Amino acid sequence: MQQDQSLEAKSESEPFIAMTASIPKLSRSRNLxxxxxxxxxxxxxxxxxxHYVLFWLPIFGSLAVNDMLSLFLGYLLLCVSIGLFMHVNWQQELASIGQSLREGLTSWNFTFWVLALVLSVWALSMLDRLLWGNIELPIFLSSYRNSTVWLAKLAPALKVGSLILVNGLFVPIAEEYLWRGIVQVRLMHILPAPFAIGLTAILFSLKHAFVDASLGRFLALIAFGAICGVVAQRSSWRRSAALHMVVNTIATIVGLIFGPT
Incomplete structure (x- = not known):
């Protein structure tokens, strides 16, 4: 009986051990x-x-394309710089996203998490609109505007392509790597897993609120972050990135077809 309990405890700890294997060990204060x-x-x-680089760049068709381009450049810089300083073998971890996506798409368990994520975000989005959908937060923008316009005739195609490639595919990988792959793992060294997952989800939602200058998705994104956090804790951040990619890509395509809801 005692052996069975030890085996069960070992199996439950394996996902966390796998998540932290490439994270350098630090003290509690340094992890925080x-x-x-x-x-x-x-x-x-x-x-x-x-809010700044977007306006400094030449306009590639439209500002919507510039928004996606600046988002790509920002997260690329963040992932590379933070990965170099805080993560061992980060290149290999990022390279295995494709395998996690293939494995996820063929798993019924993955389908369950996709449905849970979509339904919870949809339900809580309506509550967000009711509670604070009209509340606008302060926003600071660059006073400089680059008036140069390139590829104006290709603006519609560039907008569609950049939204799908950046918002649908790239950003989910970058966000899950940073939030669930690093922040949540660090917090799990000093907090019980549920608290670490919850705190990471709240911070993830606050980031969107600050950048978007809106609380319109506050609760929905907490739920989004919490579900991705559970998936990352049970499996790996790469699996939560695959989940995030599927949901973002679907939402992006639906938004392009039917417009923002």
Whole structure:
């Protein structure tokens, strides 16, 4: 009986061990400092690129394309720089996203998580609109505008392509790597798993609120982050990235066809 209990405890701890294998071990205070530093860099980095760099670049067809381009550049810089300083073998982890996506798409368990994510976000989005959909937060934008316009005739095609490639595919990988692959793992060294998952989800939602200057998706994104956090804790951040990619891609395509809801 005692042996069975030890085997069960070992199996439950294996996902966490796998998640933390490539994370350098730090003290509790340094884990907290590292988590908060990454949160600050992600919020500040995305804010800077989407509200300043966006306007400094030549306009590639439309500002919507520039928004996706600046988002891509910002997260690429964040993932590479943070990965170099805080993650061992980060290139190999990022390279295995494709395998996780293939495995996920053929799993009924993965389908369950996709449905749970879509339904919870849809339901809580309506509650968000009811509670604080009209509340606008302060926003600071660059006063400089680059008036150069390139590829104006290709604006519609560039918009569709950039939204699917960046918002649908790239951003989910980058966000899950940073939030569930680093921040959540660091917090799990100092907090029980449910608290680490919940706190990461709240910070993830606050990031969107600050950058978007809106609370319109606050509860929905907490639920989104919590579900991705559970998937990452049970499997790996790569599996939550695959889940995030599927949901974002579907939402992006639906938004392009029917318009924002």
């Amino acid at each position: 400092s590292a988590a908060l530093a990454v949160v600050g860099l992600v919020i500040g980095g995305e804010y800077f690129f989407r």
